[in-house]
Amino acid sequence: MKTAVRYFTRSGNTKLLAETIAAVLGEEALDLSAPLEEKVDLLFLGNSVYGGNPDPAVADFLEKNADMIGMLVNFGSSASKRSTFKKIQKIAEKHSIALFKEEFSCPGSFLFLHKSRPNAGDLEAAAEFAKKTAGIA
Numbered sequence: 001m002k003t004a005v006r007y008f009t010r011s012g013n014t015k016l017l018a019e020t021i022a023a024v025l026g027e028e029a030l031d032l033s034a035p036l037e038e039k040v041d042l043l044f045l046g047n048s049v050y051g052g053n054p055d056p057a058v059a060d061f062l063e064k065n066a067d068m069i070g071m072l073v074n075f076g077s078s079a080s081k082r083s084t085f086k087k088i089q090k091i092a093e094k095h096s097i098a099l100f101k102e103e104f105s106c107p108g109s110f111l112f113l114h115k116s117r118p119n120a121g122d123l124e125a126a127a128e129f130a131k132k133t134a135g136i137a
Contacts, residue, residue, distance in 0.1 A: 003134055004036060005029045007046030008055050013077040013118055014046040017104070020123045021046075021075065021130040032061040036068035042100075042134060043069045047088070049078045058084075059091045066095035073133055075104040075126065077118055104129040 003025045007018035018029035021044050029046075036043070045062075047054045062072070074088045083105045092099040106122040118126070130136075 001041045001134060002038070003027055003042045003044065004040040005044045005046070006032055006034065006036075006061065008032050008058050008061075009046070009048065010055075011048075014048050014075075016118055016123070017075055017077060017106070017126045018044070018046040020126050021104075024127045024130045024136065025134055032057050035061075036065045039068045039070065041070040042073055043071070044073045044075060044130065044133075045088070046075050047084050048076045049082045049084055052082075054084045054087055054091075058088070062091050062095055062097060066097050069097050071098045071100055073100040073103070075129070077106050077122075100133060102129075102133070 005018050005022040005025065005027050007014050007029060008031065009015045015029065022029035047058045072092050074085050076084055083103060085103045089099050104126050106118050106125065
């Protein structure tokens, strides 16, 4: 199974999750400036809530790479503890991208909220989610 990991982050929290997931999959975590160079069975896409929505760069990446994605897997962190799943689902549907029914989401630190998150437990949970989703566990 061919997998890839891409992410968008402003604070570094989602990058930390992406690197953890990529290590489990034997991949490199790349930010959204790196387009998919070949079709992947599973694309793990990390993103967060900014003003109630994922950053517009996420929708742009999905539009430009839609034909290269077999199944999209959403993950991320958020200081507000809100998920991007429903917003990503709408974007995926618009571009006919299949979206995995589960996601990984955890709190992310921002200013005084959720200090030291994602923490070791969050990273372990993200790794287990990736293994299970990719059929490695």
